Amino acid sequence: MARAVLSRLLQGTLVVLGVVAICFTLIRLAPGDPFFRALDEATVPAAQRDAQRAAFGYDRPIPEQFVRFVTNAARGELGWSHSRGEPVARALATTVPASALLIAVAALLAFGVGIPLGAWMGWHAERPAARWLDRGALLLLSVPDYVLALLAVMGPALAWRLFPVGGMRTEFGPTGAAGLLDVARHLALPALTLALPIGAVVARLQRAAMRTVRDADFVRTARATGASEARVARRHALRSALVPVLAYAGVHLATALGGVVVIERIFAWPGMGRLLYEGVLSRDYPLVAGGVLVAAVGAVVGTMLADLALRWADPRQRGFE
Amino acid sequence: MTARLPRGALVVLGAMLAAAALAPWLAPYAPSAQLDPATLAWRPPSLAHPLGTDSFSRDVLSRMLHGARSTLGVAVLAVAVSLTLGTLVGALAATARGGIDALLMRLTDALLAMPRLLLLLLVVAGAGTLDLAPLALVLGATGWMTTARLVRQETARLLATEHLRGARVLGVPWPRLLRRHVLPGLAPTLAVAATAAFAAAVPLESGLSYLGLGVRTPLSSWGNLLADAESLPLQHWWLILFPTLAIATTVLAANRLAEAIADGMQRDVDEGTR
């Protein structure tokens, strides 16, 4: 067991290094540099820009820069974000919690509603209501996420004034307990927009799994023991039907950040997706490297947690590794 | 294989592909023709323009029809690329095993752990604007990882079957083994992967357009039709509604098809026909 965990950790570290290396290289190959000024400002003379590049070591070969980044990162130093005018570590410290909150609440909504709904749909797969729900979920999956977000801003937020349009807090708004409520109100729309397509996938996976399990032998046996239908569904069928959903949860956590880039931009949510997007556009090399590092660690840890959950839900999986 | 294919989905996909192919004959106007920007811009649907006009007074119906060509063309090409790459990597990993397998799979993991949108952003940032074919290549090159994993799993399963073990013992050369025995066995898996990848590529093209990285003007695509709606989705509803409907029905149909094929495979497994 210890060896398996150790090997998993080692592999995870390699994956993280690989991800960072790819982004590290790609961003440096893109035209421009961190010292580019605003769109139409006077062009900074080439000599001056070269001097600035040299001051930060961006004129060195990319592998050398990468080795230096890794050694510095190992010491906890992520460098200076040019576009934000602050250390990368501080930039991450303010944006990671915001994204984590958004992703966590969205995941909770998606899995919390998707699993029971999908289970119900699977158990009663022949009912017309279940079929229509399934089609609705499929339709939800097919709408581009930014269209959903834009409609949420223009409808519930602007036209009906149910929720704030954007941001994380009311400017000069309440603090304390009322402040938490304020954040919750700001969180509602972006979390819901992020959760809808994920929830649709979860519900459909759960439905399919539940349908398969429903007719399996062990469920029939459980029924034969005289347990109530609801109890059979909950205790026996659901647990083993959770497997594919939990496997998906790992993949979802790994790619969650891709989804929040657009959502955070439209809802002006101060998180990691926005940070990375702006970092790429402003060629903020240290910021992109640091952000990708955190995102990759998050993704790898997420996948591992999902694997653990998988082993809990499906005892057969324990035989592997 | 005994997949029962959903007729509705096939009809929708067929109609979309037909619209794309026949766009020059079906479209009432040239897709980039600005009829009269000063007076005909932002017209809601009418008899003359069944789907309205956009901010440049271009006919939305004509742009939708021609847009189907770029959107579906890009998606199909992207799927072809990701399928080829994914099959190569997956099959190679499964047959080579050992170090090469581990290396390829960790690379796959690394790319999977990276948000695809970020990867695309980085690639497009480096390349500037992309024409249709390079755009499809990039979409394909960033979307092969799930296929690779599926193919590796399935290839490993196939190689472990009695039939193939026997072939190996008999000394059938690797290329022939793969071509004659493994690939046909992979076909249903690839069909699922392809339709799923197609369903993912269509909305991705529109997402890229929103971020300003999509299909280049004057070509139209469903994605840049949406992006041209100029952030007033309620006032100019027809600019959002029709492209979204086109994207949604296409993705819906592709998803249904993928599921039907997967269900068919499942039935085959259940009934022991493989």
Add this chain to the structure above:
Amino acid sequence: MPRRLLAVLPILTLALATACGRTDGSAGGGTVIIATAADPEPLLPPTRTNVTGRLASELLFDPLVEIGPELNPFGDAGFVPRLAERWTWSADSLAITFTLDPDARWHDGTPVTARDVVTGLAVIRDPANGSAVAGDVTEIDSITAPDARTAVVYFSARSAEQFYAASLVYPLPAHLVDTIPSGALATSAYAQRPIGSGPYRLVAREPKVRLELAAVEDHYRGRPGPDRIALVVAPDPATGIAKVWAEEADVWDLLPPPEVAAAAAHPQVRLVRAAGWDYNFIAFNYRDPRDTARAHPILADRAMRRALTMGLDRTGLVRALFDSLARPLLGPFVRAQYTADTTIAALAFDTVAAGRLLDSLGWTGRDRAGIRLRGGRPLRLRALVPAPSANRVRASVVVQEQWRRLGVDLVIDKLEAQAFGAARDGGTFDVIFGGWGTTPSVRGLRSTWGSRARPGWGRQNSGQYADAAFDSLVAAGLAAPDPAATRRLIRAAYARVVDDAAAIWLYEPVPVSAVHGRFALPAWRPEAWWRTLPGWRLADGATPLPRDARPTAP
């Protein structure tokens, strides 16, 4: 809009302000929330790179003197005192002695001294800071500080606008800035939390998210009106504008034309129109994109540039894109500038003449798509368009279609800011959709259209238009001792660049800002509206919002 004297309001509000101590729940000067798509970048006046950065840095810092509401850059008559309370000219007009306001303080309480003025120029002049102002203060030779309250600005030559140059120098606190080594200013703690001399001080900054400013109670010019100002960043403009409609924010500067039409649905918001100070154009590349040492194979020919200009219906383009919210551009100037020449000869829209001209240049063949050919090669031009500018992206689509009818294939390279800048600086384009912000002064011409052969000129002239006669006229105009001569010479320079068809002059937008209706606004400053902010107050009878409650004193 009530037009009041800018200076009266701060005094009024000061009287009100001193009456209140800590919070009493009553509305004080109110809170202004400015929504913006871009983060204010560098908060220091010499290094700011975008308009939002200018806004924030000019609220945090005061200059020596400031151009007055008439925007007259000649001599010193149109200027108002800021950190300098008065000034005297030397007999030869080559030196101006500024006497600093004895009450002027930095936000940390230290008095503003003449040494701070010297530091202000030093930061502009240090190449490591990459200050965009450096090119605009070239006529300043040096600044000395004979005593704490006296700063002397020496000029290398006399000119009509030399006082304007002095107004561009923002003193910086020597006791905080002089200790920062050259090149380290951008990453210094001071640049992140600057201590300024302006009517507002920095309270909090979350990069890319928000910036909070508070009124300086004991400011030497009087306490400014609004108690607090916050800048909130919404990266998608649609969200930022929606925040103003939903009363989550109070100001959005520069509404896009479709949003102006949509504003009618939000009666609590007032629209402020002003004269425009930006202009947009299509510049031609005079150099070969593949080898900048050579002339451009197609566009170096004046007849070709004229044909492309005549083939474009600019009036139609402006009407289609902006309706009434932009005016066709006449040359490298906006109508609000004193040198503007509305009688300048423009090339008329004439597709027949344009076609004939292209025929005469040998572009007589046509391919299947209708694109003109010469020697089998299509007439294809690559246009560089910045993706962040929605207006320019839309203009490029209209131009593409109009030129297609002429038989010209325009390939649009829509690039994000970095790639755009790299391609522009590398000269790898045929035409570029550009835009410049102008100032009351015309000194910007040196860097926008001046030739790179002159030292320090042509830095923004990406198409490398080079005309010695134009350069001489601009140089003479800027050195002329009286306004009438400057105007005559600069107009002659305009005539040259327009006659050369160095660019296609597209449009000058009419800026429209959305402002919450509860504020009574002083006379608007179109070139720098934020300078009016200290004069804002809650209108009589207007219902304040919860955020207007006067904050508790810490």
